[in-house]
Amino acid sequence: MELTINGITQQLEVRTVGDVIAHFGLEGKPVVVEADGEIVDRERWGEAELRQGMKLELVHFVGGG
Amino acid sequence: MEDDRYSRQRLFAPIGDAGQAKLADSAVCIVGMGALGTVLASHMVRAGVGLVRLVDRDYVERSNLQRQMLYDEEDAAGGYPKAIAAERKLRRVNSEIRLEAIVADATSANVESLLEGMDLALDGTDNFQTRFLLNDACFRQGIPFVYGGAVSSRGMSAIFVPGVTPCLRCLISSGDSDGETCDTIGVIAPVVDIAASYQAVEALKYLVGDAEHRREALVSFDVWGNQHFEMKLGAPRKDCPCCQRKEYPALQAAPDEAISLCGRGTVQIAGSRPLDLERWRERLAPVAAGVKLNAYLLRAELPEGERLVLFPDGRVLVQGTDDFVRAKTLYARYIGS
Numbered sequence: 001m002e003l004t005i006n007g008i009t010q011q012l013e014v015r016t017v018g019d020v021i022a023h024f025g026l027e028g029k030p031v032v033v034e035a036d037g038e039i040v041d042r043e044r045w046g047e048a049e050l051r052q053g054m055k056l057e058l059v060h061f062v063g064g065g
Numbered sequence: 066m067e068d069d070r071y072s073r074q075r076l077f078a079p080i081g082d083a084g085q086a087k088l089a090d091s092a093v094c095i096v097g098m099g100a101l102g103t104v105l106a107s108h109m110v111r112a113g114v115g116l117v118r119l120v121d122r123d124y125v126e127r128s129n130l131q132r133q134m135l136y137d138e139e140d141a142a143g144g145y146p147k148a149i150a151a152e153r154k155l156r157r158v159n160s161e162i163r164l165e166a167i168v169a170d171a172t173s174a175n176v177e178s179l180l181e182g183m184d185l186a187l188d189g190t191d192n193f194q195t196r197f198l199l200n201d202a203c204f205r206q207g208i209p210f211v212y213g214g215a216v217s218s219r220g221m222s223a224i225f226v227p228g229v230t231p232c233l234r235c236l237i238s239s240g241d242s243d244g245e246t247c248d249t250i251g252v253i254a255p256v257v258d259i260a261a262s263y264q265a266v267e268a269l270k271y272l273v274g275d276a277e278h279r280r281e282a283l284v285s286f287d288v289w290g291n292q293h294f295e296m297k298l299g300a301p302r303k304d305c306p307c308c309q310r311k312e313y314p315a316l317q318a319a320p321d322e323a324i325s326l327c328g329r330g331t332v333q334i335a336g337s338r339p340l341d342l343e344r345w346r347e348r349l350a351p352v353a354a355g356v357k358l359n360a361y362l363l364r365a366e367l368p369e370g371e372r373l374v375l376f377p378d379g380r381v382l383v384q385g386t387d388d389f390v391r392a393k394t395l396y397a398r399y400i401g402s
């Protein structure tokens with residue numbers, strides 16, 4: 001389906017937020033996901049269904065300092 | 066005006082005379098006096114925060130000078146602890162506030178005493194383990210934790226306020242990790258200044274009592290890639306072990322005996338007893354080359370190629386290895402078990 005991820009519109013073969021995380025190889029990384037303006041609880045990534053045209057933001061926490 | 070040190074800040078209406086008085090009455094703790102910490106400390110001290118506590122476990126090295134703005138070549142040559150070098154510099158900036166330098170690693174054993182009497186904690190750390198510890202300790206003590214991070218050209222900041230916002234554990238899990246640190250993929254100084262300045266401004270808003278202007282978002286940016294994004298923090302996660310279940314996991318865990326300072330080629334051994342540095346200088350001088358003692362730490366170059374750095378609180382840094390077993394072997398060989 002068509003999704004806009006961090007501002008870039010793209011076609012991905014995914015169903016859930018978890019699939020997107022896996023697609024970008026972000027499992028186990030300190031990442032927060034926002035879908036259409038709402039943070040998706042990380043425990044619900046696997047079941048959180050996506051819809052055509054959704055806007056996702058993947059925010060990768062920064063550890064340095 | 067009898068004292069114009071803060072005149073420009075007093076003229077800024079949201080602070081004003083009342084806010085300036087509140088700042089003078091405030092106490093903040095900065096944990097980690099690296100790149101973020103030095104910028105944070107400079108802002109807090111110049112703004113006139115009454116008590117600024119500086120906590121750091123490390124000492125100044127040449128590779129710090131590119132971005133850790135309070136240190137100079139003399140500090141690196143002398144191998145001074147960062148907390149001490151920063152205090153010395155900041156005293157000349159503002160002699161009218163109180164500064165406390167603490168050379169220590171923040172652990173579950175000491176974090177609550179480090180935060181005792183503080184109005185908030187500012188994150189100057191370079192690792193998530195210490196951030197989760199601070200997050201838990203701040204939420205237990207009911208004071209804000211002001212997160213900041215910077216690596217490569219990317220930075221981030223958020224203020225977590227107990228009873229008001231989610232906490233760090235609501236957003237990411239303590240099991241998450243990646244290898245991206247300033248020591249593996251580098252960092253440029255401007256992004257650190259920006260991240261720390263976002264932290265500092267949220268601290269000032271909180272300290273002067275301007276809750277209305279609190280930034281309710283996690284701000285993130287890539288200053289090289291020209292990206293900027295704000296994510297609304299929303300509500301706390303219902304079963305968060307810190308801010309909801311109030312279990313504060315990091316405070317329950319015993320301090321680690323040995324930790325790797327990620328990407329630094331350094332293992333820190335906590336040690337179990339204080340070290341008399343003068344005595345250790347005499348002991349190590351015959352077996353190690355270049356044994357150097359200053360008022361705060363002892364450095365010894367080992368024949369094996371590694372370097373030991375001893376602190377009076379019992380900590381020993383084994384530099385030149387990431388291997389726990391090797392570090393512990395060297396520790397046992399020279400310091401004892």
Ligand SMILES: [Zn+2]
Binds near residue numbers: 235
């Ligand atoms: Zn929480």
